[in-house]
Amino acid sequence: MPHCKYLIIGSSHAALEAVSAIRMQDTEGSLTMITRDSHLPYSPTVLPYVVSGRSKADNVALRDQSYFEQHAVEFVTNRSLSSIEPDCNTAVLDNGDRWQYEKLLLATGASPIIPPIPGLDKVKHLVLRTLEDAVALRDASQKAKKAIVLGAGLVGMHGAENLAEAGLEVTIIEMQTQVLPGYFDPQAAQMIQSAFDQHGINMKMGHKAVSISPQSSDQQNTGCRVELDSGETLDADLLLVSTGVRPIFDYCSGSHLQTDQGILVDNHMSTNQKNIWAAGDVAQAKDFYSDTKVTTGILPDAVEQGRIAGMAMSDDPSLKNYSGGVPINTYTFYGQQAISVGTSDSSSGPLNGEPTDKLEIELTVDSDKGYFQKIIFKDNRLQGISGINAALDPGIMWQLILRRIDLGAVKKEFVAQPLETGRRLMSGTWR
Amino acid sequence: MGIGYNTITFNQDKCDGCGDCMLACAQAKAGSDDIVHSRIQILTTDQPSGDPQASDSGAIELAMCRQCGDPKCVSNCPAAALTKNATTGTIDWHADKCVNCLLCTVGCAFGGITYNAEIGHVTKCDSCDGNPACVKVCPKGALEYNTSGSIYNRISDKDDLFVPGLSACQGCNSELLIRHTLRNVGTNVVVATPPGCIPGMGTVGYNGKTGTKVPVFHPLLTNTASMLAGIKKQYNRVGRDVTMLALAGDGGVGDVGFQSLSGAAERNEQQLFMCVDNEGYMNTGMQSSGSTPAGSWTSTTPVGKEMQGKRTDAKNMAKIMMMHNCEYVATASLAFMDDYYEKLDKAIAASKHGFAYLHVYAPCPTGWRFPAADTIEVCRKQVESNFVTLWDFTPEQGLRFTRSTDNPIKMAEYLKQIGKYRHLSEAQVEHLQRRVNDQVRSLKAFEQLTEVS
Numbered sequence: 001m002p003h004c005k006y007l008i009i010g011s012s013h014a015a016l017e018a019v020s021a022i023r024m025q026d027t028e029g030s031l032t033m034i035t036r037d038s039h040l041p042y043s044p045t046v047l048p049y050v051v052s053g054r055s056k057a058d059n060v061a062l063r064d065q066s067y068f069e070q071h072a073v074e075f076v077t078n079r080s081l082s083s084i085e086p087d088c089n090t091a092v093l094d095n096g097d098r099w100q101y102e103k104l105l106l107a108t109g110a111s112p113i114i115p116p117i118p119g120l121d122k123v124k125h126l127v128l129r130t131l132e133d134a135v136a137l138r139d140a141s142q143k144a145k146k147a148i149v150l151g152a153g154l155v156g157m158h159g160a161e162n163l164a165e166a167g168l169e170v171t172i173i174e175m176q177t178q179v180l181p182g183y184f185d186p187q188a189a190q191m192i193q194s195a196f197d198q199h200g201i202n203m204k205m206g207h208k209a210v211s212i213s214p215q216s217s218d219q220q221n222t223g224c225r226v227e228l229d230s231g232e233t234l235d236a237d238l239l240l241v242s243t244g245v246r247p248i249f250d251y252c253s254g255s256h257l258q259t260d261q262g263i264l265v266d267n268h269m270s271t272n273q274k275n276i277w278a279a280g281d282v283a284q285a286k287d288f289y290s291d292t293k294v295t296t297g298i299l300p301d302a303v304e305q306g307r308i309a310g311m312a313m314s315d316d317p318s319l320k321n322y323s324g325g326v327p328i329n330t331y332t333f334y335g336q337q338a339i340s341v342g343t344s345d346s347s348s349g350p351l352n353g354e355p356t357d358k359l360e361i362e363l364t365v366d367s368d369k370g371y372f373q374k375i376i377f378k379d380n381r382l383q384g385i386s387g388i389n390a391a392l393d394p395g396i397m398w399q400l401i402l403r404r405i406d407l408g409a410v411k412k413e414f415v416a417q418p419l420e421t422g423r424r425l426m427s428g429t430w431r
Numbered sequence: 432m433g434i435g436y437n438t439i440t441f442n443q444d445k446c447d448g449c450g451d452c453m454l455a456c457a458q459a460k461a462g463s464d465d466i467v468h469s470r471i472q473i474l475t476t477d478q479p480s481g482d483p484q485a486s487d488s489g490a491i492e493l494a495m496c497r498q499c500g501d502p503k504c505v506s507n508c509p510a511a512a513l514t515k516n517a518t519t520g521t522i523d524w525h526a527d528k529c530v531n532c533l534l535c536t537v538g539c540a541f542g543g544i545t546y547n548a549e550i551g552h553v554t555k556c557d558s559c560d561g562n563p564a565c566v567k568v569c570p571k572g573a574l575e576y577n578t579s580g581s582i583y584n585r586i587s588d589k590d591d592l593f594v595p596g597l598s599a600c601q602g603c604n605s606e607l608l609i610r611h612t613l614r615n616v617g618t619n620v621v622v623a624t625p626p627g628c629i630p631g632m633g634t635v636g637y638n639g640k641t642g643t644k645v646p647v648f649h650p651l652l653t654n655t656a657s658m659l660a661g662i663k664k665q666y667n668r669v670g671r672d673v674t675m676l677a678l679a680g681d682g683g684v685g686d687v688g689f690q691s692l693s694g695a696a697e698r699n700e701q702q703l704f705m706c707v708d709n710e711g712y713m714n715t716g717m718q719s720s721g722s723t724p725a726g727s728w729t730s731t732t733p734v735g736k737e738m739q740g741k742r743t744d745a746k747n748m749a750k751i752m753m754m755h756n757c758e759y760v761a762t763a764s765l766a767f768m769d770d771y772y773e774k775l776d777k778a779i780a781a782s783k784h785g786f787a788y789l790h791v792y793a794p795c796p797t798g799w800r801f802p803a804a805d806t807i808e809v810c811r812k813q814v815e816s817n818f819v820t821l822w823d824f825t826p827e828q829g830l831r832f833t834r835s836t837d838n839p840i841k842m843a844e845y846l847k848q849i850g851k852y853r854h855l856s857e858a859q860v861e862h863l864q865r866r867v868n869d870q871v872r873s874l875k876a877f878e879q880l881t882e883v884s
Contacts, residue, residue: 017506024501043509049530055510059528062511300537303506330533337533337546391548393494395503395539413476423542424474427492430541 003100004030004074006313007091009081010107011035012043013299014280014306016062018105021310023071029314031073034093036080036108039131040064044109045299048158050134052165057135081108084255086273103275103313106263107306110245110281110297115150119212123224125239128155137240141166144238148172148226150209152179154331156242157196161333163238164201171202171234173209173226183329184338184386185345187365188372191388195334195370204228212239247282247295260284262295267321269309277313279305288324288402289343289383296325300398323402327384330394336370341397342384346376359383362415375415380408385418396422405429435583436520438498439471439556439563439576444840446491446573448475452565459564460554467549470556471495471565471574472542494542496556498522503538504555513544520580521558529553572835579768589614592644599632602796602803604810605707606632608765609678612705613645615775620674621662622647625655625688627680628795629707631714634678652687655679656695659702667701674782675702681722682712685748696755699785703778706748706790713798721746724818725866726859728851729798739854744866749790750874753824758785761823761833764792766811770833774823781825792819800850809848816845817867820874829881836871 006022008015011033022031035041040061049055068075083092084104091099112127114120126137137159141147147163149156152174164170172179178189179196193203208229215223215235223237247262258264258272262284269277269285280302287294304322311319331338346359360377372388382400385392400407400422407414407425414421453469461468472494498521505513505522512528513535515521524544531552535544544555556563566574592613599606605628613622622645624630633642635649650658659675666673684692684706692704711729712718719729724745728734732741753760759781761774774789781787794809796802801809813819817839822832842864846852855863 013506013509020501020506045509045532045534046530049510049532054530055528060510062509299509299534300503300507303503303538307506328537330537332531332533335551337548339533341537389548391546393539393542393545394533394537396542398537399540419542420474423472423494424476424492426540426542427474427494428490 001098001100004032005102006031007099007101008033008105008107010109010280011037011041012109012280014302015105015107016041017303017306018107018279018310018313019071019073021307021316022314025314025316028072032076033073034076034079036078037130038078042131043299044129047128047131047134048155048162050131051128051138051141051159052162053138057131081251083251084257086255086276089275105309105313106276106278106282107280108248108282110247112241113244113246114241115243117209117212123212123214123239124222125241127241128159129245140238141168144168146236147238147240148234148236149240149242151243153242153244154180156240157333159240159242160196160201164199168238171204173204173207173228175208177206180331182327183340183344185374188374188386188388191367191370191372192333192338195336199334245281245297249282264293268312268319269305269322270312277309279309285322286324288326294325296327298328300328301325326398326401328394328398336389338388339392339394340386341394342382342401343376344374344384344386375418377407380406380411382407391419393419393422396426399426434517435580436498437561437576437578437580439558439566439574441493442573442575443491445571446473447571448473448491449570451568451570452574455564455568459559468547470554496522496543497541504535504544507534507538509534519561522555523557524553524555582768582772586614592618593634594642594644597632597634597642599628600797602806604765604793604795604806605629605709608707608791608793612775615772616674616676616779618645620645620676623650623655623659623677625650625652625679625683627683628709628714629678629680652683654691655683655688656691656700656702656704660695660700663701674779677702677704679704679706681706681708681710681748682720685721685746693755696752696757696786696788699758701782701785703782703787703789707793708790709793709795709798710745711798713795717798722748725862726852726855728854734854739856739859747870752788753830756826757788759787759825762790762792762819762821764810764814764819764821766807766814767821767834770821777823801848805848812840812845812848815840816842817871818842818845820871822874830874830877831881832878842867
């Protein structure tokens with residue numbers, strides 16, 4: 001039976017960060033990284049750029065083979081986890097291999113949600129989560145003429161922009177009334193949406209696809225017809241499903257691992273089972289704002305969690321508690337930058353239900369220049385800041401939120417110049 | 432052993448916010464006079480908040496890439512467009528891989544990698560390939576290109592010639608010093624460690640075992656220099672060129688050890704005599720020595736009704752040795768490693784012809800009463816306040832300061848870190864300040880003699 005000290009399932013940001021953290025403490029302990037993917041590690045976040053052609057599919061690896069050799073990491077591809085037996089420290093793979101571990105990290109990420117729309121399973125549709133998906137979407141976009149994108153989240157918005165740039169006629173269908181919900185408030189979302197409108201993308205907001213069928217005229221069965229709740233029908237020869245992702249933890253059944261929307265972990269990314277940790281998109285960990293546990297699906301959070309898990313697994317004495325998930329998003333569209341750190345909307349999300357007299361909201365908008373900046377304070381502490389074409393250092397804003405720094409004395413300057421004031425505050429804090 | 436890197440350092444106290452660095456950076460990196468292109472951003476505030484409690488009290492701050500050892504920007508990059516360069520230590524940005532997602536900026540809490548809207552991608556400091564434009568133009572010396580990292584590379588493959596597990600106190604400056612020193616001196620040496628902390632921490636060993644991987648012996652406090660002189664003469668007679676190194680405390684140098692030291696210096700014996708000056712007999716229970724500054728609490732100069740610490744001033748041993756007209760005399764501090772290494776090399780070379788004397792200031796956490804983690808900071812402020820000064824001397828060159836004594840920090844900044852000065856009255860602080868000013872003035876007079884001749 002193969003055996004290793006550290007067994008890591010997954011090969012993206014959380015897994016890679018855990019390997020770095022482990023190797024800082026323990027340069028020799030046997031370490032195996034197993035991925036269901038067939039490539040060197042890459043980030044799902046880079047995939048829209050593979051679709052657009054900005055990144056080459058063979059040039060996005062986050063580590064090369066020599067990294068694994070240098071750091072004594074055994075890298076196993078094309079294998080997924082099928083079950084765990086925590087009582088005997090054993091992980092069972094899809095080919096029946098039984099791996100004995102001393103410490104196990106589950107960083108299996110997430111996979112696209114396929115919504116239960118009648119007929120969707122009968123038509124060819126694309127998703128965007130793996131490198132194969134990206135290459136397939138890129139190829140399809142070169143042949144197709146009309147595209148429908150289901151969902152106006154990050155993947156959908158990136159996908160729609162890429163498809164439109166490739167010359168397709170694109171429609172986005174989104175159940176909610178705004179794009180990028182959770183990251184931007186309705187007003188900012190509207191500004192982002194209007195850029196899409198201006199570029200000729202058909203935005204069907206607040207609409208549901210109620211049924212999907214193959215296009216009757218199409219013999220090769222690549223096209224589809226989507227019927228909306230309004231009764232309107234739309235035809236397309238490319239259908240991209242981007243209605244969110246769901247953590248992959250089907251292998252947990254029978255393992256007594258506590259799960260909810262993801263695998264539940266404590267502040268050291270430890271699961272309820274001995275010698276098992278989870279990090280990244282699959283983990284459901286402490287929220288920064290509340291006592292609940294959340295799955296965030298945010299790259300910088302995956303990095304944080306992976307680091308903490310690796311430190312915990314290798315008994316790093318400087319291990320600290322996870323400070324809690326904060327929604328963070330940087331989004332570039334049509335050459336414009338949208339940044340959101342922390343909560344962006346007081347009427348939904350973590351601040352929903354806060355007495356409004358406790359919240360202070362500073363809003364600056366110049367629609368002509370496409371400029372938007374919204375700052376939310378509570379008790380003189382930053383809760384969230386979001387901006388479009390506004391200069392911000394998101395890393396500094398994140399720290400101001402996490403450290404709950406009192407901005408009372410500098411609030412006016414901060415609102416007028418968040419970039420300079422934030423930098424000055426953090427530079428002073430570091431000393 | 433890891434690898435050390437050169438870095439740009441910012442001395443906030445010296446910066447007047449002139450902005451020349453930003454202009455130089457914008458010109459070097461974008462051929463523009465617009466400081467929006469500068470990758471170093473000096474942050475001044477026009478209207479200090481006036482609230483001393485606020486972290487934003489009008490001080491000049493800095494936003495620039497720190498070239499982190501464990502960079503979050505690199506971890507956050509989904510496109511492998513940022514890498515830590517193992518040779519130079521800078522974090523390199525690769526234009527061909529960057530996808531403009533800005534996730535790197537989420538990882539940076541220093542404002543060190545930022546989106547430049549005018550050119551449409553992120554920019555960061557690349558240290559100008561080891562020749563930073565900003566440092567060259569700084570008129571105040573607020574920016575320095577710190578090359579001490581290369582010292583560690585230079586010595587990393589040399590053997591540490593002391594055993595692990597010497598029993599020095601936590602935070603001991605002397606242990607750091609002797610390990611660095613012997614690493615650089617090498618194995619062709621005989622080491623003498625007269626009574627004091629250095630043999631006390633186990634360098635001469637216990638129970639018949641040695642703590643040093645080269646020949647070492649334990650002379651009396653009184654005869655270190657003369658014993659080394661005798662050994663050197665015997666080696667010269669048999670035709671072997673061996674370095675003679677004394678690692679002595681300030682008592683073994685300036686008090687009871689002085690007569691043999693002065694004699695050896697006068698005869699210009701070929702040896703390197705190092706004084707590790709922790710301002711007292713720390714090994715035996717923190718008694719006062721001739722190097723203990725006025726006002727210091729020690730176990731023999733207590734603080735109470737009759738006495739407020741030591742009543743007399745320290746003697747300046749380095750200056751006294753300079754008056755012997757030795758082959759080489761220098762003072763050093765471990766907060767300034769580049770400077771120390773330069774002087775150590777010169778002292779080793781000088782000891783081949785005659786007497787070389789190195790006086791290293793060695794703050795002692797146990798005896799001086801400060802936290803063990805603050806040793807190097809105390810070293811640094813000791814120099815920055817001019818409490819001690821860094822200079823070297825040869826008979827041909829005369830005295831030369833190796834670090835400017837202009838614009839010292841306030842004496843109180845140095846004293847307040849240290850428990851043995853906690854009781855000082857204003858009059859005592861003033862006395863120390865006068866003493867320091869006198870010392871600087873006197874040494875500057877020697878420097879002027881150097882310039883005239």
